[in-house]
Amino acid sequence: MEIRRFFVNPQDVCANGEIVVFGDEFLHMTKVLRYKTGYKAIVCANDGIERYCTIKQIDRDRAILSVDDEKVQDKKRVHVTLFAGLLKNNKLDFAIQKAVELGIDEVCPFLSSNTAETKFAKDRADKIALEAAKQCGSAYLTKVCELCDFQDVVKSFGDFDKVLFAYEDEKKNRIKDCDLSGKKIALIVGAEGGFTPEEARIAKEAGAQIVTLGRRILRAETASIVASALLLDTLGELDYE
Template identity: 30%
Template sequence: MHRFFIHSQDLDTEKGKAFLRENTAAHVKKVLRLREGDEILVSDGQGSAYVSVISCTGKDWVEANLKEALPGSREPKCKVVLAQSLIKGEKMDLVVQKCTELGVKKIFPMVTRRTVVNLTPQKASRKIERWSTIAREAAQQSHRDEVPFIGELSSLEDILAEKGEDTLCLFLWEQEEKGSLKEILKKSNSFKEFKELLIFIGPEGGFAPEEAELAEFHGAYPATLGPRILRTETAAIAALTMVLYELDDLGGYYE
């Protein structure tokens, strides 16, 4: 069954109606060629999802009757947040897409000392809009109940300073010698009790030593992903996969 995300104001639970508009409506009618009586899944991207039946269509809209709410959730129990250093070309698009499919809650594009990408405020705004669209499409494709939030472009210092007290931070650094991410996750059984888990991924040139010191000062756990140096986009996907597996979110069935 096809799933579609709609704006919360287009989901009227009191009247039992959902409205799909513009591009989404065009996709329903012209690409999928769905008609009145066909069932679809609609979600507001904030956790509410319903089996619905198309009741009527217009030039640029589709109306559906809500049939039943979907029980359970496909979202990880722990909110996993990714602070990803800006990377060149379409690599950031890949990180947003794949991490959305895996279950990330939020993504913060980050500027670090070795970041080589320079974005003006106008370009940053357009990029964030693009990444939000990619996240929405990836969440829809992977049948998630929520669309990840793409935050404003931030510095490492600001993200560390603004993290909550109930947030566990993992700072992935290739020069770390004390322990691997695998070891930290296995030893820290209590990490499952945190409400939020924040993963820091560096740029192509890696984090600077002083940034690692700053992160550790703010309570982050420095960790390495293993003996091989991964590209930054690969590191983000690998780290998120490992964390969600240890959280018992990947590799099984959702309840």
């Protein structure tokens, strides 16, 4: 039987070698999959380590697992945040799923001048990120942030070592031409309507490197996948150790 994967918060990994599984993951484990004590599970706590566990005890609202073995599955060097313009028709779901597969650490949806959609269901997005991480065998859970405004995105530039801003009027500077030194990188990709020249100017003045994704017109969700793939590839984050 394939050993299933569950995600916990780092604080739920106890010093005594036990892990506590709560909430939705507990329900998935015990109600959906009907796991009993003695069953095996892989538990991930967002640190790149797979913990091979055995279920010791199942209470009303939590399961206690003992760690049998640990394996460093995926050690990241750089933390990448994808700021993604909010998309129509749940297309952000799709962009989030692919971002998780590729190893993006954090997805922050935002509203800008040309965004057509305004509704964002964070619960739904969290579920998609969790399911994608479990399905693709990631040892990390991609964090999904609350919807914010373009102004908030720009204000957060100080939290990053480098910021890339994908802009369709940029004709030359590619992701692989950028200075990508540092440990925290932000990548900003717009929604269907793209960015206004004013927004690009503001981003540039705030320190972003403006990049092109090529001469072709990509749909917004394609742009976020392609930009993520090109950035992670340039960073060496797709490579094996």
